[in-house]
Amino acid sequence: MAIPSLFTVFKRAMGPSSSHTLGALRSGLDFRRILSLFPGKLLEGAQVDIELLGSFALTGAGHLTDVAAACGLFGYEMAPGQATMQAFLEEHQKHPLLFGDVKIGFSYPGSLRFNTVEEELEHPNTIRFHLTSSRQESLATVRYISYGGGNLRGPLLDICAPEVEEYRAMIEKKEIKEEPSREKKGAFGAFSHMDEILEYCNREKMRLHEFALLNEEAGGASRMSLYSEIAGLWSIMEKSIEKGLTGRGQLPGRLALQRRAASLYENLIRGIRNWRVMSEEITLAAIYAIGVGEENASGSLVVTAPTCGSAGVVPAVFKVIQEKYHKKKGDIVNALLTAGLFGAVALKNASVSGAYVGCQGEIGVASSMAAAGAAALLGGNIYQIEYAAEVALEHHLGLTCDPIDGLVQIPCIERNAAGAVAALNAVNLALLTDGTHSVSYDSVLDVMIRTGRDMNPKYKETSQGGLATAFISCPNIPYKKKGDGGTAG
Ligand code: SF4
Structure with a gap:
């Protein structure tokens, strides 16, 4: 019932969007935390894929949602003076995603999917991280909802294979600090x-x-x-x-x-x-x-x-x-x-x-x-x-x-x-x-x-x-209305 902290609405963020960029970045960072919970033998040969849904899929490219989610997975922290997300990703995508000495299959942009197929979603800003074993079996699907201002609901464990079940409590332990549910005395x-x-x-x-x-x-x-x-x-x-x-x-x-x-x-x-x-x-x-x-x-x-x-x-x-x-x-x-x-x-x-x-x-x-x-x-x-x-x-x-x-x-x-x-x-x-x-x-x-x-x-x-x-006229691009075979969208 309490009023959330004001830091749910005032946060340091890299533009252009809090829900679509900061929220996606934070979800990537949290999924990275989850991966770090698993032993090397579980991750050996595993693959991570990111699925953007709803508004994330429809406007994610313009909002850098894909870039932000991948940066989070690679550990981008938004420290003062740090490179831009694009520069950070350019550098990191040359190297494998490593946990200890275990390599995880993930590449940008190959491991990202903009899923624009209509689906009943709890919230339009939804992202899913899929972890697949070396035997192509689903180990876990973790969902996050970015509900505005960079605030996240999650991790929500939609799929949890028996090998992952013992880590459930640690996975679901929220490390996202500004949650409005923070108890008030x-x-x-x-x-x-x-x-x-x-x-x-x-x-x-x-x-x-x-x-x-x-x-x-x-x-x-x-x-x-x-x-x-x-x-x-x-x-x-x-x-x-x-x-x-x-x-x-x-x-x-x-x-x-x-x-x-x-x-x-x-x-x-x-x-x-x-x-x-x-x-x-x-x-x-x-x-x-x-x-x-x-x-x-x-x-x-x-x-x-x-x-x-x-x-x-x-x-x-x-x-x-x-x-x-x-x-x-x-x-x-x-x-x-x-x-x-x-x-x-x-x-x-x-x-x-x-x-x-x-x-x-x-x-x-x-x-x-x-x-x-x-x-x-x-x-x-x-x-x-x-x-x-x-x-x-x-x-x-x-x-x-x-x-x-x-x-x-x-x-x-x-x-x-x-x-x-x-x-x-x-x-x-x-x-x-x-x-x-x-x-x-x-x-x-x-x-x-x-x-x-x-x-x-x-x-x-x-x-x-x-x-x-709308039809817009820009110096460099011939824009037409959607549906007219134009380039908008
Ligand atoms: S709500 Fe939509 S139109 Fe308004 S500032 Fe955000 S992205 Fe732009």
């Missing part, structure tokens, strides 16, 4: 909705970031480590804005999109093209968000907030407020605690997965997190903060996920700008009231999950509908 195990949190904070005269801190501490974290971890995440967010404003060149993928945050920023700062209808702060927030979106699309290090595809919204909004009002790092950490609390409630009671509920769960939730944190940064009371979050999410309800060519680029990059601007508007509106409002954040989350369930699958990260099937 005392009263903090009993909260599950924002309304309950508001009532408690009102009674105890507590700010929302203080509640978030206590919620983390109840899960076993120390206050000092929390502050330093969150401050570290903010540094990565700032860096991704900075790099986004200087990065140039073409983004990966067939769309041949050019990065443009740097030129937008220069045009604004130098007054080259200074006609605009919005204030400088709002324009800057949009450009910062595009910069982070481009960093993410390039496969660079970002912080999920709550996902990679929506990673630009929170940093962009906090950065403009920090610059305008000279906020200190400690204020930003508190704002991140508040934002993380709203994201964690969304993850618990709805979803942050584009493949499950569409983009309302990614950019919509990101916008609500940014609005909540920004309202807190500007001194809003707990009801104004919740109102800001509610307004930001409410007007993203029904937003589809239809990335062109399975890449996290169109509409994703500009959508970060739209989410940031919507968050600032929500904060403005909420702070002009005393916080009294009609619809709660909890209610909007409830509507979001129900809308997501009703949504046609072609609008949920499958690249089978909406913009993903």
Whole structure:
């Protein structure tokens, strides 16, 4: 019942996708842990195959899901300064997959299969690892579900041969640290909705970031480590804005999109093209968000907030407020605690997965997190903060996920700008009231999950509908509508 840790929505990640890239990477790493449990004689001559299903199969190529899963299997850890996943894989695929001195049959891309055959799945982001013996007998099939923001459910042991049965308990022992099921001590195990949190904070005269801190501490974290971890995440967010404003060149993928945050920023700062209808702060927030979106699309290090595809919204909004009002790092950490609390409630009671509920769960939730944190940064009371979050999410309800060519680029990059601007508007509106409002954040989350369930699958990260099937004109590629014998998809 407890509210998940805020580190379920704020994580270091390599772009372009948290569910499709980070989740796949983490599943590969966990399956590597499982392989390491087995004795050499069981693995001798064995073969590993990876099967991508549902949205993973349909958009996995653009999201680097195959690359990430293989990198995880080879032990890629996302350490600072480590090579990109592509460079890491290029190097490792020259060598066999080794456990001790036992070689396991696995090659990239030969051992990966994009299974697009429709199948009833518990969740559209599903990956299976198949382990086959030297006698071509199935030893184990292990499944993982990537349910948004890089969070994994699993390992789920679908096939378990008698030789593997004795390791079942160790296989199923989860080593994935940020699971929301982490037990909470005392009263903090009993909260599950924002309304309950508001009532408690009102009674105890507590700010929302203080509640978030206590919620983390109840899960076993120390206050000092929390502050330093969150401050570290903010540094990565700032860096991704900075790099986004200087990065140039073409983004990966067939769309041949050019990065443009740097030129937008220069045009604004130098007054080259200074006609605009919005204030400088709002324009800057949009450009910062595009910069982070481009960093993410390039496969660079970002912080999920709550996902990679929506990673630009929170940093962009906090950065403009920090610059305008000279906020200190400690204020930003508190704002991140508040934002993380709203994201964690969304993850618990709805979803942050584009493949499950569409983009309302990614950019919509990101916008609500940014609005909540920004309202807190500007001194809003707990009801104004919740109102800001509610307004930001409410007007993203029904937003589809239809990335062109399975890449996290169109509409994703500009959508970060739209989410940031919507968050600032929500904060403005909420702070002009005393916080009294009609619809709660909890209610909007409830509507979001129900809308997501009703949504046609072609609008949920499958690249089978909406913009993903639009005719687009790019300088280098003759794109046609799907079904016209064109090259899209
Ligand atoms: S459209 Fe939205 S949900 Fe879909 S990949 Fe892009 S940012 Fe994520």
